[in-house]
Amino acid sequence: MQNRRAVVVGAGVAGLASAIVLSKLGWRVALLERRERLKGDDLGMILWASGVRALRALGVDATLDAAGTPVERFEIRNEDRLSSSFGGAMLGADDGTPSVMVHNAMLYEALVSRLGDSVEVHPAVQVDRIDMVDLAAGDATRRWDADLVVAADGIDSPTRPLVAPGSPTVDAGVVVFRGIIPAHRAPERSAEAVEVYGPDRRRFGYGDLGHAGACWWATVPGGMRPESPQIQHELINRWFADWPAPVGKYIAATRPSELTQQSVRYVWPVPGRLHQAAGGSGGLVLMGDAAHGVAPILAQGGSLALEDAVTLGWALRRTPESVPDALASYDRARLPRLKRVARLSRRVHTIASGGRGVTRGLLRAVPDSWVQSQAASLADWQPPR
Ligand SMILES: Cc1cc2nc3c(=O)[nH]c(=O)nc-3n(C[C@H](O)[C@H](O)[C@H](O)COP(=O)(O)OP(=O)(O)OC[C@H]3O[C@@H](n4cnc5c(N)ncnc54)[C@H](O)[C@@H]3O)c2cc1C
Structure with missing residues (x-):
């Protein structure tokens, strides 16, 4: 696939990772x-062993290159009572891959x-047109021709309806x-990632x-708060005032x-397909949240x-002569897992959104x-070979 051209729309995690993969395969990429x-963003996130393996396949070591901290234990607490816990090592049991906070x-x-x-890299380009006949993407004044367009433009992707009109947010x-x-102000530190489920659907x-x-x-529960950060901080203090330590300390x-605050949405149902053939021998593919933004409760x-x-890299390597065939392989490889993760994330979100009695009862009833x-x-994904 020498001298093939790809346009990647969106430089979030999905877009950057796609650009890395395509350039390794010898494509010219406009990001x-x-x-x-x-x-x-100035945010912490959990990267499961599956994500750490994917990063490794891209040539990035989650702990050395991205300064990730291995999570030794995951704990779910039901108010002040331990409800469930498992060791981080269990998630990477096959090959010792850690899950990390990063x-x-x-x-x-x-x-x-x-x-x-x-x-x-082309910053400050808001893509608002994709030409599916002579495949290209761009804005009112510029156009980038392509053999492959990767739409990694996030959960509000205007491209998703082109491929999967039945998958809204x-x-x-x-x-x-x-x-x-x-670090110098951080309260007590531990190698655990903990989530406490409390009353009134708060966590x-x-x-x-x-x-x-x-x-x-x-x-x-509820929508984005319009108040100043100072007032938001006071509200959070009030909402979590009598929660068990160390919540108040944090x-x-x-x-x-x-x-920061973010309202939560998810794509449902997961698209039945992730790509569309376009421009004769080319194609368009959805990646990351643009394709399948899942409810974030499981940090996936x-x-x-x-x-x-x-x-995507595996599929293009496997079928170098045809972009549409490679994208069809990509769909077959990804869709079962994406559907499983999206379904589970939605189910857990629904449980966590039940009333106090419902969530507490279910947390007690669900066996460790x-x-x-x-x-x-969730963590057992391995790069395809
Ligand atoms: C509250 C919350 C907590 C989360 N916690 C975790 C966690 O702990 N672990 C985890 O793995 N995941 C977590 N996630 C999910 C994770 O943040 C996302 O799944 C991930 O960032 C998706 O990356 P992306 O590249 O697909 O999309 P995005 O990060 O949204 O990137 C899309 C990019 O496209 C750009 N863009 C959009 N439209 C256009 C356009 N028209 N033209 C050009 N550029 C465009 C945007 O500016 C952006 O840079 C969480 C999500 C939420 C909401």
């Missing part, structure tokens, strides 16, 4: 991003540093506040980012300027985006062995 600068901006930098010479009815605390999670500090995330150690979206890109086997099956 179009609407933001002025390529940069990650600072999003560091992961982002690690990916940017792997972009090959054949990737041309659904409002999950919650907003997530996230805080990041620099609070926290984890350690090593030298990058500590992070937490608080899920509350909130108290965070400055209002270190808070970033890993899935990385897996998508690695699988079920949680562990589901977690292991």
